[in-house]
Amino acid sequence: MAKSVEKTRALRKGAWSPEEDQKLTAYIKRYGIWNWAEMAKPAGLQRSGKSCRLRWVNYLRPGIKHGNFTKEEEQTIIDLHQKLGNRWSAIASKLPGRTDNEIKNHWHAHLRKRFKYDLNSLPESEPCQPSNAETDQNSSFRIDLLPPNVPRPSILESYGSISTDSLASSSSNPPFEIEEKPNIKGSIGSLDNFKA
DNA sequence: AAGTCATACAACCGCCGGAAT
DNA sequence: TATTCCGGCGGTTGTATGACT
Structure with a gap:
């Protein structure tokens, strides 16, 4: 299903641009996380779901600490x-x-x-x-x-x-609120984690 | 100054387990 | 009960940058 969706598009690889970061962040802020594989397209990203998830989990999600380890x-x-x-x-x-x-x-x-x-x-x-x-x-x-x-x-x-799932989606208090939720079959519960 | 090597970091790949159908 | 799909995990690779010769 989602695999076929990803296969039919030429997917970008490699480093993420600031524009892509912005698109993904804005989309998640607005709609939350419902299905990584399906989200990329409406978010305007030519990326695999895995790539989006990795980028979000490791760099974009709120609460991530960057820099030196203590x-x-x-x-x-x-x-x-x-x-x-x-x-x-x-x-x-x-x-x-x-x-x-x-x-x-x-x-x-x-x-x-x-x-x-x-x-x-x-x-x-x-x-x-x-x-x-x-x-x-x-x-x-x-x-x-x-x-x-x-x-x-x-x-x-x-x-x-x-x-890591709970960690990924919690950061306990996400600094934003989901505005709306796309009406798509298969939306999953992780969306709730972003509701303030 | 240029070339080479080492290091650090970002991202991808393949596999697995759980949930949904 | 079997199959399919998705998300998550750990290993690995690619690339940028700095140090060294």
């Missing part, structure tokens, strides 16, 4: 990464205003190296030190090296009420 945020990321592994959305849910994409990038750019360094600076007897730092460099030393008694997937359940 020491506290970095420590939180490191702590949570030790517990959760590469579950960026779960980590992001604990850092208001930060997105999973941003955290993931920051981890790969800064923290992973630092974390590796810290591990390597540990005494020889330290049990959690990776045995082969060189090969781990290529495998990006994921916390898959966690001991088997550390619960991983199930931990997510303890965050059950928190999801």
Whole structure:
């Protein structure tokens, strides 16, 4: 359905222009989010639904923090990464205003190296030190090296009420109000999240 | 000053799970 | 119950920018 809609149009890729940002923001402000795949066209965008969603979730939605991570945020990321592994959305849910994409990038750019360094600076007897730092460099030393008694997937359940979805659409108090809602079959509930 | 390399960030891709039909 | 569709997630890639030679 929506896939066919997207297939019939030549979709733009690559960096978003300020005009596109403005169009998407204005559309969501007016109509809310009802169906990413279908929204792009009436919003005047030649973008895939996924592209629109990503742009909104990661950059345009209210409440997003940009810029440097604080020491506290970095420590939180490191702590949570030790517990959760590469579950960026779960980590992001604990850092208001930060997105999973941003955290993931920051981890790969800064923290992973630092974390590796810290591990390597540990005494020889330290049990959690990776045995082969060189090969781990290529495998990006994921916390898959966690001991088997550390619960991983199930931990997510303890965050059950928190999801990037709720984070994405909440920011608790969106600074705008939906003016009207297109009468389109399949409109979904996330619209309500934008109602003040 | 020019070329090369490394880093950081933005965006895309493919897969998966849940909801709707 | 099976199928389809959408949204979300994590991994990966592309590009811009700065540092270094």
